[in-house]
Amino acid sequence: MGRSPIRSVAVIGAGAAGAAAATALASENVFEVIRVFERREVPGGTWIYDADPGTIELHPGKLPPEVDTPLKIPKTVPRTTPPSSQYRYDRTPIYAELTTNVPAIAMSFSDEPFPYGPFVPHWIPKQYIESYFSLRRTDSFLVLNTTVEDVTSIPAKGDPHDRWRLTLRRHDSIRDVDVWWAEEFDAVIIANGHYSVPIIPAVKGLNNYINKFPGIVSHSKSYRTVGQFANKRVIVIGNSASGHDITTQLVESGKPKLPVYQSRRSKSRWDGAGPPPGIEWKPVIEEYNAETGEILFADNTRLTNIDAVIYCTGYGPSFPFWNVEANGGPLYDYAKGHLRENYQHTFSRVFPHNLGIMGFPRVLTFRSFEYQAIALARLFAGRHSKPLPPLSEQEDWEKRRAELVQRERRKFHDIEWDEGETMDWFRFLFELSGLPVLEDLGRCPPVLGDATRWAIDHVRKYPEPGREDGEGDLEEEGWVILEQRKDSLHFI
Numbered sequence: 001m002g003r004s005p006i007r008s009v010a011v012i013g014a015g016a017a018g019a020a021a022a023t024a025l026a027s028e029n030v031f032e033v034i035r036v037f038e039r040r041e042v043p044g045g046t047w048i049y050d051a052d053p054g055t056i057e058l059h060p061g062k063l064p065p066e067v068d069t070p071l072k073i074p075k076t077v078p079r080t081t082p083p084s085s086q087y088r089y090d091r092t093p094i095y096a097e098l099t100t101n102v103p104a105i106a107m108s109f110s111d112e113p114f115p116y117g118p119f120v121p122h123w124i125p126k127q128y129i130e131s132y133f134s135l136r137r138t139d140s141f142l143v144l145n146t147t148v149e150d151v152t153s154i155p156a157k158g159d160p161h162d163r164w165r166l167t168l169r170r171h172d173s174i175r176d177v178d179v180w181w182a183e184e185f186d187a188v189i190i191a192n193g194h195y196s197v198p199i200i201p202a203v204k205g206l207n208n209y210i211n212k213f214p215g216i217v218s219h220s221k222s223y224r225t226v227g228q229f230a231n232k233r234v235i236v237i238g239n240s241a242s243g244h245d246i247t248t249q250l251v252e253s254g255k256p257k258l259p260v261y262q263s264r265r266s267k268s269r270w271d272g273a274g275p276p277p278g279i280e281w282k283p284v285i286e287e288y289n290a291e292t293g294e295i296l297f298a299d300n301t302r303l304t305n306i307d308a309v310i311y312c313t314g315y316g317p318s319f320p321f322w323n324v325e326a327n328g329g330p331l332y333d334y335a336k337g338h339l340r341e342n343y344q345h346t347f348s349r350v351f352p353h354n355l356g357i358m359g360f361p362r363v364l365t366f367r368s369f370e371y372q373a374i375a376l377a378r379l380f381a382g383r384h385s386k387p388l389p390p391l392s393e394q395e396d397w398e399k400r401r402a403e404l405v406q407r408e409r410r411k412f413h414d415i416e417w418d419e420g421e422t423m424d425w426f427r428f429l430f431e432l433s434g435l436p437v438l439e440d441l442g443r444c445p446p447v448l449g450d451a452t453r454w455a456i457d458h459v460r461k462y463p464e465p466g467r468e469d470g471e472g473d474l475e476e477e478g479w480v481i482l483e484q485r486k487d488s489l490h491f492i
Contacts, residue, residue, distance in 0.1 A: 004382030006186040006354060007032045010166055011141075012148050012321070014038035015045015016366040017191035017359035017373070019129050020109065022138035024373035027436075027443045028381040035183070036138070037168065039090055039147040043133050046195045047126035050091045053222040057087055058210060061202025063334050064318035068197050071149050071320075073167055078181040083171055088147070089196040089318070093221040093242075097249055098122040101241060102365065103455040109366055110446030118459050146170045149180075151188060152323040153351065162351065164188045187354035187380050190331075191369075194317040194360065201313060209288035220246060220312040226253040229308055235261040235295070237285065238312035239268040244462070246312060251278035261303065272465035317360070331357075336402065338412035343394040344428060345413055346372050347379075352388060354380070363415040363422055364456070367446070371429035374445045378433045383442060385434025417456065423448070 007030075011021045014036050025034050040048055059067045068089055074081060100107055104117025107125075112132060114120055133139040150167035164185045172179050198219035200206075210217050220242045226249050234256045236247045243262065250260050259280040264271075275281045283298040295303045322331045328350055333340045339357060341349040348355040356376035359369055378384040388394065405412050415422050426448060436442035 004030070004380060006380045006382075008185045009034050009187045009189065009380060010148075010164065010183070010185040011036040011189045011191055012151075013045060013191040013193060013359075014040075014043035014129075014133070014142060014144070015047070015191065015193055015359070016125070016129050017193070017369040018045070018189075019043065019132045019136075019138070020366065020369040020373040021189050021191055021358060021376070022133065022141050023136040024370075024377035024443050025380070026136065026138050026141070027441065028377050028383065029441050030381045033185070034138075034141045035143055035185070036141045037143045037146050037148050037166070039088075039145070041145055043130045043139075043142065043144075044126040045129065046092050046193050047094060047122055047129060048092050049094045049096075049122055049126065051096075051224065053091045053093075053224060056089075056091070056198065056219060056222045058198070058200055058217060058219060060200045060206045060210075063199075064197040064316040065320075065330070065334070068318040068320050071169070073150050074180050077167060078179070080172070080175075080177040080179050083176060083178050084169075091221070093195055093198075093223075093315075094122050095220075095223050095246075096225045098245070099461070100125065101461045103459045105455045106364060106452050107366055109370055118455065119461050143168075148321045150323055151190075151321050152326040153328075154184065162354065164354070187356075189356045189358055189373075189376055190319070191358040192319070195315045197316050197318045198311070199314050199316045200311045203285055203288060205288035205290060208290035212290040213293070216307065217309045218311070220310055221315075223310060226250055226255045230255040231257060232307035233257045233261075233303075233305060234308045234310065235263060235282070235285075235303070235306055236310050236312060237263040238314075239264045239271065240312065240314070243312035244268065244270050246310060247279060248462075251276070256308075263297070269464045270462050327351075336412070338398075338402070341395075341398070343388070343397055344425065345415070346375065346429070347388060347394070349391050349394050349398075352391065352394075356380075361413045361415045361425075362411065363425070364417070367448070367452075368422075368426070370443075370446055371426050371433075374433045374443050375429040378442060381442070383434075383437065384432050386432060388432070 009025055009031050011018050018036050022034065022036050025031055042048065071084055071086060099119045099121050101119065104114040104120060108114045109132065112135065114124060114128060133142060147169045148166055149169045152165045154163045154165050156162050165182055166185065167180065167182050170179050198221045200219060223246055229250060234250060236243055239262060247260055247262050250256050251258065258278045260278060261280050261282050263282045263285055265284050285295055286298050287296040289296065293304055295306060317332050319331045324330050330340060339360060342357065343349060345361045346356060358372045361368065401412060415425055430445045433445045436444055
């Protein structure tokens with residue numbers, strides 16, 4: 001493919017995706033500068049546990065660009081400024097009893113297993129990511145306690161490849177000032193995750209209810225222990241992974257007043273014909289009445305004297321550092337629900353040679369990060385085994401993808417397991433990457449062998465009584481082996 005002009009790469013985020021990127025880039029042994037910028041004090045990304053989530057601002061009906069706004073950048077850098085007081089959504093959503101929901105053999109990186117499994121407590125992935133940097137000797141790339149506040153494309157005169165200017169900020173707690181500076185890079189990998197900004201839908205009367213009854217409404221991002229809800233009447237809104245997990249923990253603890261109400265838009269794979277003991281199912285909430293305290297549901301039933309409402313309604317991707325004006329538009333289309341002008345959930349059609357986005361699809365984490373990282377490292381090094389298709393073909397892929405997910409009523413970046421979609425995506429990245437060179441430069445993209453695929457198909461954290469072929473579950477130490485089933489990774 002020829003010698004690549006890329007000699008310096010910045011990675012934004014030191015979670016699992018950033019760890020995979022650092023290792024893949026280092027293994028190519030062609031990049032003179034690799035930096036991994038992380039705003040927290042340690043690597044670990046979303047797996048860092050914050051015992052105190054702080055006060056999380058709630059903005060029903062608003063999207064991340066409206067609430068997680070860019071900081072005002074100094075006109076010149078380097079310089080110091082008074083410390084910023086703007087809320088930055090930097091705490092994680094990890095709660096005390098959280099365990100992983102993907103079997104360890106499939107979730108860990110291919111070259112370093114989790115210490116045990118199949119499902120591990122939250123501190124294991126955090127320690128694993130931190131150790132992975134050290135074991136692969138990429139910890140020297142880390143730039144911690146440093147927030148990337150601006151990413152701007154710099155047109156290169158006489159060169160088809162733009163460069164990037166990153167404006168960076170670090171709080172100096174000794175002097176109580178923010179220190180600003182800038183660095184330039186040939187390429188950027190965005191791996192900042194998307195579990196930071198909570199999403200709460202707009203519901204009639206909700207804003208007034210929040211103001212009238214402060215502290216009652218929260219998002220699962222601020223949930224930590226069942227003790228927060230002792231002797232309280234609780235509504236949990238949502239029945240996906242966090243909604244199911246939190247509802248189950250509350251009921252099994254016996255601490256809140258029973259039943260725990262669970263508001264569901266539709267049936268989940270974990271739901272049987274009726275609710276488990278201690279849970280009462282409710283439809284979606286239609287209205288909050290701040291005057292009476294009543295909560296009205298879609299079936300015209302009402303609840304009063306509710307002590308806690310927990311929204312388990314997910315998160316929105318946020319890129320406050322992306323300079324929309326300088327870079328030709330936003331990175332993400334919130335109306336359509338996907339990355340703008342992207343290809344294969346990883347590459348940019350606007351910046352096809354020097355920008356990558358990792359960890360975005362709802363798919364098999366951490367393993368998927370390896371495939372993306374190796375493909376991007378090969379591309380930046382100029383060693384990929386086959387070229388990316390022409391931009392017109394990449395655009396056609398995006399259109400076909402949008403039509404497919406609209407027809408199947410699912411999200412653009414949800415990559416399904418059952419029908420082989422995940423394997424097809426991995427295979428594309430695998431074949432694009434190709435093998436390392438003979439001199440052992442570059443990582444070899446991992447295989448996804450029989451044992452790993454069996455675990456994905458058969459080992460589940462919770463039984464799924466809603467499945468038509470739901471007989472034959474074997475319980476093993478708090479987890480379940482599913483017999484004669486095809487299962488998807490819907491819960492990730």
